Amino acid sequence: QVQLQESGPGLVKPSETLSLTCNVSGGPISNYYLSWVRQPPGKGLEWIGSIYYSGTINYNPSLKSRVTMSVDMSNNVLSLRLTSVTAADTAVYYCAKDQTARLWGQGTLVTVSS
Amino acid sequence: QSVLSQPPSTSGTPGQTVVISCSGSSSNIGSNTVHWYQHLPGTAPKLLIHSTFARPSGVPARFSGSKSGTSASLTISGLQSEDEADYYCAAWDDTFNGYYVFGTGTKLTVI
Numbered sequence: 001q002v003q004l005q006e007s008g009p010g011l012v013k014p015s016e017t018l019s020l021t022c023n024v025s026g027g028p029i030s031n032y033y034l035s036w037v038r039q040p041p042g043k044g045l046e047w048i049g050s051i052y053y054s055g056t057i058n059y060n061p062s063l064k065s066r067v068t069m070s071v072d073m074s075n076n077v078l079s080l081r082l083t084s085v086t087a088a089d090t091a092v093y094y095c096a097k098d099q100t101a102r103l104w105g106q107g108t109l110v111t112v113s114s
Numbered sequence: 115q116s117v118l119s120q121p122p123s124t125s126g127t128p129g130q131t132v133v134i135s136c137s138g139s140s141s142n143i144g145s146n147t148v149h150w151y152q153h154l155p156g157t158a159p160k161l162l163i164h165s166t167f168a169r170p171s172g173v174p175a176r177f178s179g180s181k182s183g184t185s186a187s188l189t190i191s192g193l194q195s196e197d198e199a200d201y202y203c204a205a206w207d208d209t210f211n212g213y214y215v216f217g218t219g220t221k222l223t224v225i
Contacts, residue, residue, distance in 0.1 A: 008143075030170075035214070042174075043161065044116065044200075044202065044216060044217070044218055045151070045153070045202050045204075045216040046116075046216065047204075047213065047214040047215060047216060048174075049213075050214065058211065058212050058213055058214075059213065060213050061211075061213060062125070062212040071222065073167050079211070082182075087140040094158065094159070099206070099214060100164060100204070100206075100214065101149075101151070101159070101161065101204075101214075102161050104158040104159050104160070104169070105158060106157075106158050107158060
């Protein structure tokens, strides 16, 4: 049974870089795509991007210029970097299995504030 | 903003049937399968329907999905109090080298 757990700093300053990781257990991450999704407070879900271990990556066009996703296959870890953050990037960030998010982690709240 | 439109809210009484709509375009719903998620506050979203019609193991049969042209629907039959949640449709969009898009979300209240 695959399980996903997000982790990272809960507070990031404006203009800095948000960095999160997602630990995947229950199977090698080379078996499937992994995705990041976020939900700003009081708003809907927003897909950030997905990655396959082979290097195939798709990003949300509205975030593409600021987002980098990567995978560490030796440690079964998915990573997210989002640069030049603003208050609009405050959200609960989820990692999920597959491009269509069939299974989700519990999420981690990231607040952008000085 | 999302390219998939849903009504902001809907409601029903226990036992009723509720239909949640999702309107898209030829580049997303019109050419790809649709997925539905149930999101209870404070919990992780849960995949409810995948590939337009299919239910993952453990999802009750009273949840069903359909699609016609560039619109899709989620039908909940025999509404129960525990169905009160936010519901999101989603689909792959073929523009911009391809990306996944969620609907605007619908808040279901069980009266």
